[in-house]
Amino acid sequence: MAIAGDMGRENLNTWKNKVNHCIDEAKEKLFLLSKDIWSSPEIAYEEKLAHDRLVRFFSEEKGWQVESHYKLDTAFRATWGPFGGKDGDNVVNVGFLCEYDALPGIGHACGHNLIAEVGAAAAIGLKGVLESESNSPVRVKVTVLGTPAEEDGGGKIDLILAGAFEGMDVVFMAHPSQEDAVYLPDMAVHDVNVKYHGKASHAAAYPWEGVNALDAAVIAYNNLSALRQQLKPDWRLHGIIKHGGLKPNIIPAYSELEFYLRTPNRDLSCLRAKAEMCFRSAAMATGCQVDIMFAKHEYHNILRNTTLDQLYEENGRTLGMQFTTDQNVLNTPSGSTDFGNVSYVVPGIHPYFYIGSDALNHTEEYTAASGAEEAQFYTLRTAKALAMTAVDVLLRPDLLKEVKEEFAQGVFCEQAVSKSAPPAGAASVPH
Numbered sequence: 001m002a003i004a005g006d007m008g009r010e011n012l013n014t015w016k017n018k019v020n021h022c023i024d025e026a027k028e029k030l031f032l033l034s035k036d037i038w039s040s041p042e043i044a045y046e047e048k049l050a051h052d053r054l055v056r057f058f059s060e061e062k063g064w065q066v067e068s069h070y071k072l073d074t075a076f077r078a079t080w081g082p083f084g085g086k087d088g089d090n091v092v093n094v095g096f097l098c099e100y101d102a103l104p105g106i107g108h109a110c111g112h113n114l115i116a117e118v119g120a121a122a123a124i125g126l127k128g129v130l131e132s133e134s135n136s137p138v139r140v141k142v143t144v145l146g147t148p149a150e151e152d153g154g155g156k157i158d159l160i161l162a163g164a165f166e167g168m169d170v171v172f173m174a175h176p177s178q179e180d181a182v183y184l185p186d187m188a189v190h191d192v193n194v195k196y197h198g199k200a201s202h203a204a205a206y207p208w209e210g211v212n213a214l215d216a217a218v219i220a221y222n223n224l225s226a227l228r229q230q231l232k233p234d235w236r237l238h239g240i241i242k243h244g245g246l247k248p249n250i251i252p253a254y255s256e257l258e259f260y261l262r263t264p265n266r267d268l269s270c271l272r273a274k275a276e277m278c279f280r281s282a283a284m285a286t287g288c289q290v291d292i293m294f295a296k297h298e299y300h301n302i303l304r305n306t307t308l309d310q311l312y313e314e315n316g317r318t319l320g321m322q323f324t325t326d327q328n329v330l331n332t333p334s335g336s337t338d339f340g341n342v343s344y345v346v347p348g349i350h351p352y353f354y355i356g357s358d359a360l361n362h363t364e365e366y367t368a369a370s371g372a373e374e375a376q377f378y379t380l381r382t383a384k385a386l387a388m389t390a391v392d393v394l395l396r397p398d399l400l401k402e403v404k405e406e407f408a409q410g411v412f413c414e415q416a417v418s419k420s421a422p423p424a425g426a427a428s429v430p431h
């Protein structure tokens with residue numbers, strides 16, 4: 001593969017070493033940034049403090065243009081450049097994403113404070129080397145996007161629709177996990193909120209006057225549990241009862257459920273139809289009214305870019321990462337992310353990284369691990385591997401072409417598949 005201009009492999013290594021040096025130099029302020037976000041956890045679309053902290057971070061760094069409240073209240077954008085190359089050259093716009101929303105009740109149990117830190121660190125590392133190597137052969141712009149609401153809603157999808165990803169050539173982020181993995185199969189997901197409306201009555205004196213909304217919720221819950229046995233092994237559905245009544249002696253007039261429906265690819269229509277029957281039949285059985293509200297956005301599965309994957313893996317290995325080879329981990333659905341939607345509009349990667357703890361995501365133990373100093377080494381190592389991968393893309397122009405071709409091919413194939421294949425089991429779903 002060609003390396004831009006007369007820059008050889010030695011130069012590539014010099015650049016990568018500099019990236020790492022710049023990230024190491026910033027490690028104290030990066031830990032402070034991450035710790036501040038971790039200490040004040042905020043849920044989706046309410047990440048005001050995290051937004052302000054990140055905006056302050058980039059405003060205090062030299063040379064960044066910072067836009068607070070960028071297209072969403074708690075999103076931001078920081079850009080640097082264009083820099084290098086020659087006037088009139090095409091600009092390569094390299095994106096890094098920061099997430100920073102937490103979970104209700106258990107804080108940063110998914111480690112999004114570390115995602116914000118990785119994004120900031122990688123961007124600083126890349127900018128650092130570009131500044132110190134004034135002979136960048138390509139014209140480069142670095143864009144950091146602060147993307148709220150990954151756990152709920154899908155801030156990245158709002159941002160895609162608002163045009164925030166337009167002009168980006170390649171995009172990087174990484175997610176905390178139990179292991180280093182270049183790719184784990186993230187699924188498509190659609191959230192659904194269901195409300196049953198019944199009628200209150202004295203539960204002992206006039207129960208026959210009541211219409212029990214809690215019964216409807218319980219029947220629906222059990223319907224979905226029975227449905228689960230009939231689903232494909234890699235489909236998932238799971239939910240909670242959010243409201244189930246006020247007092248045992250009041251027949252519940254209102255109940256509410258929230259469920260997530262997940263499939264490995266973007267076609268959720270079959271699962272949606274089956275789940276909807278479960279919700280409606282519970283309403284019929286109890287005489288309740290039902291409101292079924294699907295979330296405004298569906299998350300897509302991640303479209304892989306193996307060209308970027310391989311580069312990331314090579315860079316990670318030079319930094320001592322030991323990528324998991326456990327086939328159970330590599331082939332088991334790992335949840336969902338709104339980066340899936342990003343991966344269909346810009347080529348990118350979303351690797352997973354070990355944070356120095358065996359705790360599982362979405363537990364209090366993981367919250368503790370995400371705030372611990374021990375996570376720092378792994379977090380910064382991940383940022384280095386991402387920024388080194390960006391250096392590969394910039395200094396080896398054939399690579400960017402390859403990355404883009406693979407992306408275009410992937411989008412084309414996925415679209416062809418989802419148009420031609422009828423949803424599995426659709427014929428057995430009455431309409």
Ligand SMILES: NCCCC[C@H](NC(=O)CCCN)C(=O)O
Pocket residue numbers: 110150151152153175186189191260299334335336337361
């Ligand atoms: N509301 C639906 C989105 C849920 C997203 C959430 N994401 C994660 O846990 C991040 C890690 C995914 N591998 C999920 O429940 O999957």
